[in-house]
Amino acid sequence: MEEVVTIDARGIFYRELNARLRQLASNGTRKIELQNVYGQRYIGTDLGRPIEIEIFGTPGNDLGAFMDGPKITVHGNAQDGCGNTMNNGQIVIHGHAGDILGLSARGGKIFVREDAGYRAAIHMKEYQGKRPVVVIGGTAQDFLGEYMAGGILILLGLNLKEEEGHKANFIGTGMHGGIIYLRGEVHEYQLGKEVTVAEPSENDYLTLKELVGEFAYHFGYDAEKILRDKFVKLFPLYLRPYGRLYAY
Amino acid sequence: MKTYLPPRFVVDREDSRCIRCEVCVNQCTFDVHSYDAEDDEIRSHEENCVGCHRCVLFCPTRALTIRRNPLDYRENYNWRPEVIEDIIKQSETGGVLLTGMGSDRGYPIYWDHILLNASQVTNPSIDPLREPMELTTYLGQKPDRVEFGLEGLKTELAPQVKLELPIMFSALSYGAVSLNVQESLARAATEMGTLWNTGEGGLHPTLYKYGENTTVQVASGRFGVHPEYLDTARIVEIKIGQGAKPGIGGHLPGEKVSAEVARTRMIPKGTDALSPAPQHDIYSIEDLAQLVYALKEATNYTKPVAVKIAAVHNSAAIASGMVRAGADIIVLDGLRGATGAAPKIIRDNVGIPIELALASVDDRLRQDGIRNRASVVIAGGIRNSGYVAKAIALGADAVDIGTAALVALGCTLCQQCHTGKCAWGICTSDPWLTKRVNPDIGARRLANLLRGWSLELKDILGGMGINALESLRGNRLHLRGVGLTDTELQILGVRMAGS
Numbered sequence: 153m154e155e156v157v158t159i160d161a162r163g164i165f166y167r168e169l170n171a172r173l174r175q176l177a178s179n180g181t182r183k184i185e186l187q188n189v190y191g192q193r194y195i196g197t198d199l200g201r202p203i204e205i206e207i208f209g210t211p212g213n214d215l216g217a218f219m220d221g222p223k224i225t226v227h228g229n230a231q232d233g234c235g236n237t238m239n240n241g242q243i244v245i246h247g248h249a250g251d252i253l254g255l256s257a258r259g260g261k262i263f264v265r266e267d268a269g270y271r272a273a274i275h276m277k278e279y280q281g282k283r284p285v286v287v288i289g290g291t292a293q294d295f296l297g298e299y300m301a302g303g304i305l306i307l308l309g310l311n312l313k314e315e316e317g318h319k320a321n322f323i324g325t326g327m328h329g330g331i332i333y334l335r336g337e338v339h340e341y342q343l344g345k346e347v348t349v350a351e352p353s354e355n356d357y358l359t360l361k362e363l364v365g366e367f368a369y370h371f372g373y374d375a376e377k378i379l380r381d382k383f384v385k386l387f388p389l390y391l392r393p394y395g396r397l398y399a400y
Numbered sequence: 401m402k403t404y405l406p407p408r409f410v411v412d413r414e415d416s417r418c419i420r421c422e423v424c425v426n427q428c429t430f431d432v433h434s435y436d437a438e439d440d441e442i443r444s445h446e447e448n449c450v451g452c453h454r455c456v457l458f459c460p461t462r463a464l465t466i467r468r469n470p471l472d473y474r475e476n477y478n479w480r481p482e483v484i485e486d487i488i489k490q491s492e493t494g495g496v497l498l499t500g501m502g503s504d505r506g507y508p509i510y511w512d513h514i515l516l517n518a519s520q521v522t523n524p525s526i527d528p529l530r531e532p533m534e535l536t537t538y539l540g541q542k543p544d545r546v547e548f549g550l551e552g553l554k555t556e557l558a559p560q561v562k563l564e565l566p567i568m569f570s571a572l573s574y575g576a577v578s579l580n581v582q583e584s585l586a587r588a589a590t591e592m593g594t595l596w597n598t599g600e601g602g603l604h605p606t607l608y609k610y611g612e613n614t615t616v617q618v619a620s621g622r623f624g625v626h627p628e629y630l631d632t633a634r635i636v637e638i639k640i641g642q643g644a645k646p647g648i649g650g651h652l653p654g655e656k657v658s659a660e661v662a663r664t665r666m667i668p669k670g671t672d673a674l675s676p677a678p679q680h681d682i683y684s685i686e687d688l689a690q691l692v693y694a695l696k697e698a699t700n701y702t703k704p705v706a707v708k709i710a711a712v713h714n715s716a717a718i719a720s721g722m723v724r725a726g727a728d729i730i731v732l733d734g735l736r737g738a739t740g741a742a743p744k745i746i747r748d749n750v751g752i753p754i755e756l757a758l759a760s761v762d763d764r765l766r767q768d769g770i771r772n773r774a775s776v777v778i779a780g781g782i783r784n785s786g787y788v789a790k791a792i793a794l795g796a797d798a799v800d801i802g803t804a805a806l807v808a809l810g811c812t813l814c815q816q817c818h819t820g821k822c823a824w825g826i827c828t829s830d831p832w833l834t835k836r837v838n839p840d841i842g843a844r845r846l847a848n849l850l851r852g853w854s855l856e857l858k859d860i861l862g863g864m865g866i867n868a869l870e871s872l873r874g875n876r877l878h879l880r881g882v883g884l885t886d887t888e889l890q891i892l893g894v895r896m897a898g899s
Contacts, residue, residue: 167697174700193693193694193697194693194694194697197694198697198700200627213690214681217694218626218627218630218695220627232681233681233690236681237622237626239627252680252681255622255680255681256621256622256625256680258626275621275622275674275676275680277622277666277667278668279662279666282666298680301674302667302668326674326676328671329668329671391670392653392654392671394651394672394674397495397651398495398496398497399490399493399494399496399498
């Protein structure tokens with residue numbers, strides 16, 4: 153058994169590639185390097201143990217879908233559905249992420265150096281000791297944190313210009329759990345009607361320090377410098393946003 | 401605000417029979433009966449009565465009769481009592497009318513306009529009591545052709561699920577129904593060689609042992625979906641829609657999310673469990689294919705992936721897309737499919753009858769030459785084994801039963817599922833009420849029902865001179881229509897009786 157295995161993924165269909173990953177993971181391989189990844193889907197799914205996967209290229213949709221344990225690093229951009237219904241593990245993306253990043257994730261961590269697409273962290277949950285984390289270094293599109301039911305979402309806006317704010321609208325629409333931290337300003341009109349804004353508390357800053365610290369570690373930023381700026385905290389107004397909708 | 405709603409039912413208590421045992425007081429979950437110790441009398445708050453008949457059945461001296469309130473409004477065909485009362489309810493609350501179970505409207509039931517054939521003289525009927533009669537059904541993708549070598553079958557088959565009879569239990573999620581109900585279903589399914597379905601509420605740890613007879617659902621809420629859940633199941637079903645509420649999501653209210661429900665759904669206790677209307681990763685057939693294959697990857701291609709939709713106007717085209725997206729089983733849930741809670745206006749006005757959806761989907765898949773690539777399962781209003789036989793002849797591989805199963809457990813269709821107060825202990829998570837379904841007895845009742853229907857199906861087949869259900873499947877020549885228009889007959893692909 154080899155500790156580290158390198159695979160040239162060029163021209164390999166995802167089903168074949170993932171079958172090889174499954175086989176390597178079950179053999180106890182510690183780390184897999186995937187070179188020339190061009191759009192292969194579902195990398196990291198059904199591996200079920202904390203194996204390390206380093207991806208060079210562009211993995212396809214549903215990277216780490218239903219993932220339970222692996223640590224994935226992407227040297228490139230991730231596409232849609234990254235971390236879909238993830239249970240545990242870590243995804244670090246040295247680039248951008250597509251839409252529905254971390255959809256319905258229940259655990260694990262996702263770090264994106266640049267921007268994320270629409271509906272990042274949608275319907276993210278939390279459960280007992282599991283609290284998923286999504287940290288986005290750049291900015292994100294509309295419906296950020298929509299339907300969020302748990303977990304922590306941090307949007308740093310590090311690539312925004314001076315005086316430039318986050319552009320996302322409908323942030324936290326239908327949100328009924330979890331917390332969103334935004335670096336920089338956000339206008340009332342950008343928020344869904346189920347969320348409200350507050351100054352982060354001391355406890356919030358402890359959380360931020362830890363998670364921004366991890367983000368900075370992955371991408372070589374100075375965490376203290378990031379944390380010196382103003383953050384706002386968004387949280388749901390109600391745990392039961394639709395409780396008063398019905399007649400019995 | 402004073403309510404203008406009159407009581408819908410009247411409680412008749414025969415005083416000479418009443419022994420003040422207070423069984424009715426304890427059994428009623430809607431606070432209809434109360435005991436007045438001072439006067440030694442049981443009193444009734446009739447305005448709370450939902451007509452579930454729990455008290456009637458449990459009164460040891462048969463002192464109780466529940467009747468519809470004879471208070472008649474002035475005759476008016478359009479403005480009937482229910483219409484008036486719905487408006488009153490909304491004017492007093494300003495909310496969306498919620499209800500439970502399937503639509504109670506009088507839309508045509510095509511099953512009752514379709515008749516089965518039987519053998520007479522020219523080909524012998526078969527006596528199922530003396531001759532083998534096969535109901536075995538295999539669900540899953542079938543190959544375009546099979547090849548045999550010296551060693552036997554050479555073609556690699558997609559995963560198949562063997563059912564001893566073509567009847568499964570519909571998706572009933574934990575949270576909507578109690579754990580005792582799910583255990584009853586799981587045990588009956590295991591005993592009878594069929595499958596029950598978790599719905600989208602996750603799988604309670606005590607039910608993992610029934611995994612071989614379990615379909616697990618992956619729906620928009622993704623509640624309780626994790627690798628072990630997927631691995632345990634026999635079939636993984638993607639739920640897109642439900643016959644009772646096509647296009648609508650679900651809200652399991654926080655008060656129903658008990659510690660145990662929270663554990664199974666993997667969410668915090670007491671929070672609303674919101675199932676959004678769409679799956680956020682599915683906006684197209686291509687996206688559906690992505691989730692189908694994500695689940696196949698997650699289960700290493702070891703089990704069929706089903707996709708369930710509500711029967712709607714363009715089901716045939718959608719079904720064709722679903723099969724091309726890789727679904728091994730497609731499940732169609734018709735207009736009369738039931739629910740634990742749905743807006744009444746949706747339940748009663750959206751969707752199409754399952755008979756028409758089934759006929760058009762089966763036709764379309766045949767025309768496209770892809771019928772073998774997926775099994776077709778239908779649900780929504782299957783009330784007896786005659787309907788099962790007709791469904792098979794119309795083109796279904798198997799049926800799901802939900803309401804019929806609940807009726808076997810005691811449900812009287814009072815349509816109060818959404819209140820969580822089910823007096824029969826079925827559609828509730830209240831620990832005091834869930835004890836009313838004993839899984840030993842529940843499993844027995846359900847297995848009995850399936851056994852009864854199986855025997856009847858064999859009788860039907862024998863009468864047709866057929867000894868295997870497979871020979872009836874999609875064989876519409878065994879059906880004839882009565883009282884249907886030419887268009888209806890054409891869509892059903894069934895000839896007029898007498899022709």
